Amino acid sequence: MSRLNIVVGITGGIAAYKAVGVVRSLVLAGHDVHVVPTDGALRFVGRPTLEAISRNPVHVDLYEGVAEVRHVAIGQAADLIVIAPATANTIAKLAAGLADDLLGNTVLASEAPIVIAPAMHTEMWLNPATAANVATLRERGVTIVGPAVGQLTGTDSGPGRMEEPDVIVAAALARVEASARRDLAGRRVVVTAGGTREPLDPVRFLGNRSSGKQGVAIAEAARARGAQVTLIAANLEVASPGGCDIREVSTALELQAAVTEAASGADLVVMAAAVADYRPASISESKIKKQPGDDGLTLELVRNPDILAGLGHAPHDGTLLVGFAAETEADDERLLELGAGKLEAKGADLLVVNRVGWTEGFARDDNRVVILGNEGVLARAIGSKMSVAHEILDVAAPRLRETHEPG
Numbered sequence: 269m270s271r272l273n274i275v276v277g278i279t280g281g282i283a284a285y286k287a288v289g290v291v292r293s294l295v296l297a298g299h300d301v302h303v304v305p306t307d308g309a310l311r312f313v314g315r316p317t318l319e320a321i322s323r324n325p326v327h328v329d330l331y332e333g334v335a336e337v338r339h340v341a342i343g344q345a346a347d348l349i350v351i352a353p354a355t356a357n358t359i360a361k362l363a364a365g366l367a368d369d370l371l372g373n374t375v376l377a378s379e380a381p382i383v384i385a386p387a388m389h390t391e392m393w394l395n396p397a398t399a400a401n402v403a404t405l406r407e408r409g410v411t412i413v414g415p416a417v418g419q420l421t422g423t424d425s426g427p428g429r430m431e432e433p434d435v436i437v438a439a440a441l442a443r444v445e446a447s448a449r450r451d452l453a454g455r456r457v458v459v460t461a462g463g464t465r466e467p468l469d470p471v472r473f474l475g476n477r478s479s480g481k482q483g484v485a486i487a488e489a490a491r492a493r494g495a496q497v498t499l500i501a502a503n504l505e506v507a508s509p510g511g512c513d514i515r516e517v518s519t520a521l522e523l524q525a526a527v528t529e530a531a532s533g534a535d536l537v538v539m540a541a542a543v544a545d546y547r548p549a550s551i552s553e554s555k556i557k558k559q560p561g562d563d564g565l566t567l568e569l570v571r572n573p574d575i576l577a578g579l580g581h582a583p584h585d586g587t588l589l590v591g592f593a594a595e596t597e598a599d600d601e602r603l604l605e606l607g608a609g610k611l612e613a614k615g616a617d618l619l620v621v622n623r624v625g626w627t628e629g630f631a632r633d634d635n636r637v638v639i640l641g642n643e644g645v646l647a648r649a650i651g652s653k654m655s656v657a658h659e660i661l662d663v664a665a666p667r668l669r670e671t672h673e674p675g
């Protein structure tokens with residue numbers, strides 16, 4: 269990657285000390301880094317530290333350097349803006365378009381991709397105001413990295429911890445690469461994400477732990493690479509991405525109807541959703557109640573259609589079909605054997621194999637996958653779900669039908 273002019277905005281949270289690691293990695297990767305801290309950030313990290321690590325002067329004051337119109341010059345020159353940590357206050361200001369400090373002006377004056385790494389207490393992250401602000405930023409194409417789940421300042425823990433510097437740097441550079449790469453321009457891409465829910469009665473369902481993070485990352489990555497994206501969204505626990513046609517579904521049968529319609533004529537279909545193999549044979553119209561004297565309840569389930577296999581075994585000339593395999597198998601060799609079996613059984617063109625379990629695959633921000641084709645292992649990817657999404661698209665893009673070359 270060529271040398272980029274990168275602005276690193278640092279805002280006032282305890283995670284500001286970790287932003288030094290972000291600056292350092294970007295500088296070591298050969299980029300020209302300009303740090304724009306807020307006043308709050310400088311209460312946590314000193315300006316001399318930031319100047320020494322970034323190897324550039326650090327500006328804070330909106331009214332310094334007026335002659336060189338610094339309040340817009342920094343943003344205009346940027347190839348990428350990374351804000352880490354991004355506090356709830358800064359996220360609210362960005363969503364509202366406020367420019368009451370140098371960082372706010374820099375962001376508003378820039379056309380560069382923006383990547384933010386939120387960091388705050390769990391209550392603040394889950395607050396509806398923050399959630400709405402994050403959704404607004406996402407809608408505008410801002411890439412949100414994290415937050416991770418873990419120990420926060422003090423004794424509490426939960427979602428809100430800033431992602432590690434290497435994850436932020438990888439996601440930020442991947443974002444620039446993706447913006448530069450328009451290899452899906454003119455392509456129509458369909459992605460399924462999330463987990464289906466099969467109702468038992470008006471208040472209960474059979475579901476799974478898929479958050480939708482991996483599928484949403486694929487949709488975002490495809491859109492960033494120029495595709496027109498339809499996202500079939502099954503009960504997402506994350507905000508749906510901006511710029512995509514979103515079709516909300518809940519059950520496997522609804523997902524089947526939506527994806528079958530959207531897949532017609534699509535260049536690429538990626539089935540990242542976790543789909544229930546079974547559903548209750550009947551749905552009670554009223555809440556199922558305990559019966560006096562019973563010591564259990566037996567549910568009768570019936571098979572759901574295998575949607576991917578249905579698409580894979582129907583003629584799908586011109587549509588590249590990418591499935592996933594979620595396996596709990598511990599042995600790597602056996603995991604790949606299971607993946608290869610699934611690739612064939614489902615008639616997919618590519619299969620992304622990931623190990624899942626109590627602490628792997630589902631709901632996390634990172635993933636580790638092996639991408640299989642009929643020839644065998646095509647690629648392995650490990651890292652943020654966004655970087656994995658790009659690896660999948662890197663393998664898929666050159667295999668898209670040639671008759672519809674991007675135009």
Ligand code: PMT
Pocket residue numbers: 461462477478479480481482483520539540541542543544545572573574575576577590591592593594595610614622624629630631632653
């Ligand atoms: O959403 P996250 O929290 O980010 O987690 C991501 C993930 C672990 C859910 C994702 O990476 C993943 O593995 N998705 C596929 C989950 C799954 O249903 O795997 P499976 O091995 O049971 O199914 C294989 C393939 O067949 C999948 O592409 C699935 O979408 C599809 N399928 C499965 C059952 C069914 N009845 N119809 C299907 O089309």
